[in-house]
Amino acid sequence: MRAQPRGFVHWVLHRLIPALIIAAVLTAVIVAAAYRFGPERFWLFSLLQYAPYPVFLLPFIALCVLALPAGRVWVALALVGVALTTIELMGLELHAGETAHGSNHLRVLTFNVKDYITLRQKDGRTSLADEIARHDPDIFVLQDARSFQQDRIDATFAREVFAGRQYYTFGQYVVASRFPMRDCRNGWISFRDEPHTYVACVVSVRNRDVDLITTHFMTPRFGLAATRFNPLRGADEWMGNVNDRMTQASLLSQDVKGLNRPVIVAGDLNAPEQSMVVRALLETGLRDAFSVAGRGFGYTWGHSLRFNLSFLRIDHILVSQAFRVTAAFVGDDAGSAHRPVIADLVLGDDGK
Numbered sequence: 539m540r541a542q543p544r545g546f547v548h549w550v551l552h553r554l555i556p557a558l559i560i561a562a563v564l565t566a567v568i569v570a571a572a573y574r575f576g577p578e579r580f581w582l583f584s585l586l587q588y589a590p591y592p593v594f595l596l597p598f599i600a601l602c603v604l605a606l607p608a609g610r611v612w613v614a615l616a617l618v619g620v621a622l623t624t625i626e627l628m629g630l631e632l633h634a635g636e637t638a639h640g641s642n643h644l645r646v647l648t649f650n651v652k653d654y655i656t657l658r659q660k661d662g663r664t665s666l667a668d669e670i671a672r673h674d675p676d677i678f679v680l681q682d683a684r685s686f687q688q689d690r691i692d693a694t695f696a697r698e699v700f701a702g703r704q705y706y707t708f709g710q711y712v713v714a715s716r717f718p719m720r721d722c723r724n725g726w727i728s729f730r731d732e733p734h735t736y737v738a739c740v741v742s743v744r745n746r747d748v749d750l751i752t753t754h755f756m757t758p759r760f761g762l763a764a765t766r767f768n769p770l771r772g773a774d775e776w777m778g779n780v781n782d783r784m785t786q787a788s789l790l791s792q793d794v795k796g797l798n799r800p801v802i803v804a805g806d807l808n809a810p811e812q813s814m815v816v817r818a819l820l821e822t823g824l825r826d827a828f829s830v831a832g833r834g835f836g837y838t839w840g841h842s843l844r845f846n847l848s849f850l851r852i853d854h855i856l857v858s859q860a861f862r863v864t865a866a867f868v869g870d871d872a873g874s875a876h877r878p879v880i881a882d883l884v885l886g887d888d889g890k
Contacts, residue, residue, distance in 0.1 A: 552608065559619070560615070562616075566619050574812075584813070587809070588758060588850065590840065591628040595620065599620065602616040628835060631834065636830060636831060637862070640885060642744050643883070644883050644885070645881070646676070647878050648804035648854070648879050649853075651682055651873065652874045653684060654682065665874075666699070669869055675880065676717065677716070678703075681754040683710055686707055706739060708735070709735060711737040715739075717742055719750075723738055725737075725790070727755075727790050730782065734756070736790060737753075738750065738751045746885055748799060748801070749802070751790070753806075755805075755808045760775070761779030783808060783815045801824065802856070802861075803824060803854075804854070804856070811851065823859055824858055826854055826855070826856055827855040827856070827863045827879070831866040833867070836866075838876050855880075860886060864882045
């Protein structure tokens with residue numbers, strides 16, 4: 539077999555591979571900058587938030603291997619791309635958790651249980667109950683849980699899931715607590731004349747009142763489908779979908795700003811943390827528990843799809859400054875199309 543000309547090999551090693559590495563790193567820099575600025579300001583970047591980011595990492599890994607014969611400089615630059623993609627785009631978090639002083643410890647769990655799918659599965663009911671019991675939260679909130687309504691749920695199943703906790707149900711929402719709970723109500727996060735709600739309760743954590751909110755923002759599913767079938771025509775529908783979630787975030791943020799007690803907002807926001815949807819809530823003074831005390835990517839959704847891989851962190855526990863976050867993690871993927879998010883919190887004895 540005839541050998542490749544030396545000039546061609548030199549061109550590949552010293553021109554093509556370096557050019558590919560530079561282009562890839564610049565692309566990652568541009569996307570990261572757009573995320574920092576606000577991905578929803580540009581329809582393409584807002585869409586990229588929902589792409590399977592682990593796949594984006596593969597080109598950089600391949601470039602690291604290809605760069606070996608090209609020289610250390612190019613290997614190092616490819617590794618910069620790996621780091622940038624992993625941290626800025628994929629959302630890697632490496633935290634040990636906050637130190638905390640106080641006796642008001644509590645564990646909170648949020649879980650989109652997708653009961654209309656999960657409870658039809660053979661072991662779905664058991665999986666949900668086991669997953670909640672395994673983490674043994676003091677407070678848990680559920681979304682997409684209409685089958686858990688007090689007039690629908692089986693008594694035996696209710697005992698397994700709630701295990702002596704006080705609970706409140708409304709629409710798709712469930713709030714359950716070992717601590718005394720009162721004044722539960724629904725709030726409105728409607729858009730375009732479509733009625734959408736959240737649920738809020740006051741929980742007394744060892745004589746400290748806390749405002750607990752659970753919510754479920756509009757799904758991006760339909761907007762994503764529109765762009766998949768026709769990227770250009772689907773862009774308008776996608777941005778309409780994005781604006782619906784931003785409207786919901788704005789309405790909820792206004793309600794959170796009016797609260798004077800420590801606050802927990804937990805639920806399926808259908809948006810990653812870098813999105814302007816989540817930022818609207820963070821700008822009220824809330825903090826994302828996983829971003830404070832999580833280790834890893836914290837992905838909660840995607841494992842029910844073809845590749846059986848979680849790749850989006852769209853379920854969140856947000857807490858006010860009154861709380862220290864000592865740990866945050868996600869649960870298993872067996873119970874639902876979403877993984878639960880769990881956070882260990884400490885509320886200062888003085889409520890601050």
